[in-house]
Amino acid sequence: MSLIEKLNWRYATKKFDTAKKLSPEQLDTLLTAIQLAPSSFGLQSYKVLVVEDPAIRAQLRDAAYGQSQLTDASQVIIFASETVIDSALVNKYVDRIAEVRHMERVHLGAYEDTMVGTVNRLAEDQKMTWSNKQAYIALGVLLTAAADLGIDACPMEGFQAGKFDEILGLKALGLTTTVIAPVGFRAEDDTYSHLAKVRRPKSELFIHI
Ligand SMILES: Cc1cc2nc3c(=O)[nH]c(=O)nc-3n(C[C@H](O)[C@H](O)[C@H](O)COP(=O)(O)O)c2cc1C
Structure with missing residues (x-):
């Protein structure tokens, strides 16, 4: 498949196959892709958690409005911004x-x-905004790398960040949850996998000057 075919193949997976897990090599390749993501100045003002623990994931699911990806994917990747950005x-x-x-x-x-x-x-809130933006770039690289490897993922911001921080003990680490992406393999009966992509037409999306 070409890169464009792979980007059409990927979708925000709603239902993961609980029996299918990433191999250690697949997980490591995804983490390497995240590590290689560009960031402003190269500062990488975030950390990335890989959550596998079922008990923790059950709590995270409750804090994500019950979304099943939290418990059913192979791993949950959590991008967490540094709360102290200083010299x-x-x-x-x-x-x-x-x-x-x-x-x-x-x-x-x-x-x-x-x-x-x-x-x-930068004021404190500007620092957080700036830091969050960097984490989203890493998320984008993860999603593209996953598509390239035939691994499913779901980018998610439908969760209560404060609760995630509490469950994961992030405050003590100087971190706060920005965005997450469960990764794994789609369930055969995930109806979303068959839906056509809805995107703005190129004539509306792009402005050539
Ligand atoms: C930052 C971000 C947050 C999202 N949050 C959620 C979410 O909480 N739950 C969910 O099921 N999908 C979530 N999505 C998936 C989007 O709805 C999906 O990417 C979009 O509709 C385009 O569809 P596609 O990715 O399947 O092509 C999120 C996507 C992004 C990029």
């Missing part, structure tokens, strides 16, 4: 650049100053 986060990232690229930290000073300046200019 310490930037410093740590610059340490990492210096290490990976074998650079002396002094050569990264100007880049570090730009990033710290940008981060410090």
Whole structure:
């Protein structure tokens, strides 16, 4: 299948086959794709939880209006934004650049100053919005990678973030839930899998200038 055929094949899976699980290799490939997602400055101001524990997932389902994907998918991937975005986060990232690229930290000073300046200019709510946007890019990469591998997923924001944070103990980790995506394999009788894609026509969606 071409990439476009795969993007037509994928859909927001409503009903997962509870008997089908991702292999460790498939899961690892999805996580690698998430790891490789681009982000503003490359800061990746979020963490990604992989939830398998059935008892936790039952609680998460209650906090997601009973949506069955939470308990029935193979894993639930949770994108959680960092709640503290400050110069310490930037410093740590610059340490990492210096290490990976074998650079002396002094050569990264100007880049570090730009990033710290940008981060410090943002009000707290702007930081959260900015951070959430980065997490959504990672979600998009996950969905595309899953389609490429023939793995089903459902992007979801129909849940109570505060309850998710409580159930997962995220406050203590300096995180808050942004968006989630259960992954696994569609149930044969998921009627949604047969529905035609509804998208804006290209004439309405695109503006060529
Ligand atoms: C950010 C986001 C949040 C969504 N939240 C939910 C959700 O809570 N439950 C659900 O069943 N589908 C959810 N969807 C799926 C959309 O309804 C679906 O992607 C859209 O209707 C297009 O259909 P398709 O993805 O099947 O092609 C969400 C999609 C996105 C991108």
